[in-house]
Each structure stands twice: as structure tokens, then as C-alpha cells.
Amino acid sequence: MAYLETKGLEVSFDGFKAVDGLDFSVNQGELRCLIGANGAGKSTTLDIISGKTRQSAGSILLDGVDITDKHEHHRARAGIGRKFQVPSIFSELTVRENLQLAYSKQTSIRHNIFSWPGSAGRERIEEVVELTGLRDRLDTQASFLSHGETQWLEISMLIIQDSKIILMDEPTAGMTIGETQKTAAIFNSLKGHHTLVVVEHDMTFVREIAEIITVLHQGKLLAEGTVGEIEINPRVQEAYLGSGGISHA
Ligand SMILES: Nc1ncnc2c1ncn2[C@@H]1O[C@H](COP(=O)(O)OP(=O)(O)OP(=O)(O)O)[C@@H](O)[C@H]1O
Ligand SMILES: [Mg+2]
Known part of the structure; x- marks a missing residue:
């Protein structure tokens, strides 16, 4: 059973669906990378899971407990670290x-x-x-x-x-190459002991740490797979073209 599981997550800002029917699940002890072009809805997804932003539809289960209606501080107490x-x-x-x-x-x-x-x-x-x-x-x-x-x-x-689960948004932003490499080593040693969701643009870093990668595009799940699978996925390449994403990495 998935440790964190979202079903049909949705949020709109002024009628624009930033997250649009997202089914996303992570197993215990897994390090999941979440990638996607600017505006794909990555940060918003973390905001919804942590309770900073209220979903307009969908549900969230953590370790079998339905936390959908819990407020941010209750979710923190339930074990969501941000x-x-x-x-x-x-x-x-x-x-x-x-x-x-x-x-x-x-x-x-x-x-x-x-x-x-x-x-x-x-x-x-x-x-x-x-x-x-x-x-x-x-x-x-x-x-x-x-x-x-x-x-x-x-x-x-x-x-x-x-x-129970640690959510990180662009943890290597502003780091030197050396600091980024050390961060990769730290994350690799957390695997199996902690459950992490890491949003990152730096594909060199993602390649160092990734097990399974989830790709978001326009608030939806575009693809999921290993680094090798994601990098040759034509849908992913297309969604990223000109966006400063994977094709530039
Ligand atoms: N509070 C908000 N009010 C209005 N629009 C928002 C708000 N937060 C996010 N958005 C919009 O929702 C969309 C998704 O934004 P989000 O920050 O989740 O993208 P992202 O994938 O994290 O992008 P980036 O890689 O640039 O950080 C964007 O179009 C953004 O402008
Ligand atoms: Mg973001």
C-alpha cells in the first residue's frame, strides 16, 4: 500500500487549474523526484499535501490515515515535514x-x-x-x-x-556544485529510512538521487519512471522543449 497517496487532487487560482486531477503515490522509504517545467504545479502540489493550500477536490492519505480535511498544523503533527x-x-x-x-x-x-x-x-x-x-x-x-x-x-x-514524509522544494537552489554533490550524498543516505518528495530542476542532481521520477505538466501527471525511462520519453521531451527543463540539463 502506498504511504502517501493523493487521488484526484485539484486546485484552481482564479479559474486556472494549477493542479488538475492529480493521482500521486509514494511508498515508504522512497525518494521520489518531482520534476516539470516552470508553472507545472510542483510547488502547488507540495503546498496542497502540506496543507498550506487547500485543495478544491480530491483526497490525501498518509500512512492509511485520511488527512484531506486536516489543517496545516494538524498535518505537520501527523508527520508531514516541509x-x-x-x-x-x-x-x-x-x-x-x-x-x-x-x-x-x-x-x-x-x-x-x-x-x-x-x-x-x-x-x-x-x-x-x-x-x-x-x-x-x-x-x-x-x-x-x-x-x-x-x-x-x-x-x-x-x-x-x-x-513521516519530508517534502522539499528545490533544496539545491543557490548551492555551489560541491554543496549540491554533498546534498545528493545526504539524500542517498536517507533512502530507505525516510520518505522524501523532492522537487528539482537540476537534472544532474536528479540523476544522482532519483529512484522513480514523476513528471508534472500543466497540473497533471505526464509520466512516471526511472531516470532512463523519463529522459527518452517523447512526451516529456515535448513538454519541456524551450522551457529550460530536461532538454537543457
Ligand atoms: N497563490 C497563487 N495564486 C495564483 N496563481 C498561483 C498561485 N500559486 C501558483 N499559481 C500558479 O499556478 C501555476 C503552478 O505554479 P507552481 O508554483 O506550482 O509551479 P511550479 O511547478 O512549482 O513552477 P516552478 O518550477 O517555476 O517553481 C502557475 O501558473 C502559477 O502562476
Ligand atoms: Mg515551484
Whole structure:
């Protein structure tokens, strides 16, 4: 059974259907790449899944639970983690303090003073910074992190919260080539342990991380398959021509 499943998702902005009858499903532990030309409806799809934008039709199931009518904060509590383009971290706090705060928001423990991490939290923080390469930065104030490190901190915070599914919109935007490669390595090590949906334009990055790719076009599902299948799909090539998408990658 799919871990995340949308059926007939739809949203209109002033009569224009930005997402138009989308059936989309992701299995547990999968890393799904979501690609498509500018305006295809990728960000809007993430907005609907996270509850930031209300769907006008359709349904969403997460881990067998119907979350269609839940508000954004309830969906977050149900385990939907979202990485934003401007990271939601506390810049005056250190990396460690940010991670402690995120740990205290785990879906599995209660929001209260007793959730401030004891040794279990410290161990978890150690594990996560090992994965995201921030060990040497634990005591650095977040405002002093590089662009890439800031993104990795936010990813670390989502991991440590035990989100059931993590949604990321263009996580490598603005990163150097080196930072992008490191991000690919981080994502590859998350496979199997976390369920991720990653919207990306950078096909070099997508090739590095992709298992199955979903292609959106005008709010609809255009194609789904492996990198090899998607890159030779004539419908995909046609939808992208002149759009700065796959043909330029
Ligand atoms: N809040 C909004 N109000 C009106 N129109 C919107 C709104 N959000 C998105 N749209 C429109 O919906 C369509 C889909 O936008 P969306 O941002 O989901 O595309 P995208 O696939 O993420 O594109 P990009 O690759 O450029 O980020 C676009 O035509 C966009 O202009
Ligand atoms: Mg977008």
C-alpha cells in the first residue's frame, strides 16, 4: 500500500487549474523526484499535501490515515515535514539548539518541558549531524552558517523530528556544485529510512538521487519512471522543449 497517496487532487487560482486531477503515490522509504517545467504545479502540489493550500477536490492519505480535511498544523503533527526555500531555522541559536528544539517537536513525544532532550536526544543529534556533516558546526550560531550548511541544518531538523514524509522544494537552489554533490550524498543516505518528495530542476542532481521520477505538466501527471525511462520519453521531451527543463540539463 502506498504511504502517501493523493487521488484526484485539484486546485484552481482564479479559474486556472494549477493542479488538475492529480493521482500521486509514494511508498515508504522512497525518494521520489518531482520534476516539470516552470508553472507545472510542483510547488502547488507540495503546498496542497502540506496543507498550506487547500485543495478544491480530491483526497490525501498518509500512512492509511485520511488527512484531506486536516489543517496545516494538524498535518505537520501527523508527520508531514516541509522544507522551505527560506529555511525555517532560528538564526540566533546554535546548530545544536536548533536541533534540540526540533527534537522536542518529534511527533512521537509530547510538546512539553519534559521533552527537552536527555541523553536520547543527544545521541539522536549526534547521529543526524554525522549524516548531514554538521558535527563541527554544532556550537556555531546558525546565522554564521554557509548557504549549504543552512539548508543541511533545516534538513537535519526535519529528520530529527521523525517526519513521516519530508517534502522539499528545490533544496539545491543557490548551492555551489560541491554543496549540491554533498546534498545528493545526504539524500542517498536517507533512502530507505525516510520518505522524501523532492522537487528539482537540476537534472544532474536528479540523476544522482532519483529512484522513480514523476513528471508534472500543466497540473497533471505526464509520466512516471526511472531516470532512463523519463529522459527518452517523447512526451516529456515535448513538454519541456524551450522551457529550460530536461532538454537543457
Ligand atoms: N497563490 C497563487 N495564486 C495564483 N496563481 C498561483 C498561485 N500559486 C501558483 N499559481 C500558479 O499556478 C501555476 C503552478 O505554479 P507552481 O508554483 O506550482 O509551479 P511550479 O511547478 O512549482 O513552477 P516552478 O518550477 O517555476 O517553481 C502557475 O501558473 C502559477 O502562476
Ligand atoms: Mg515551484
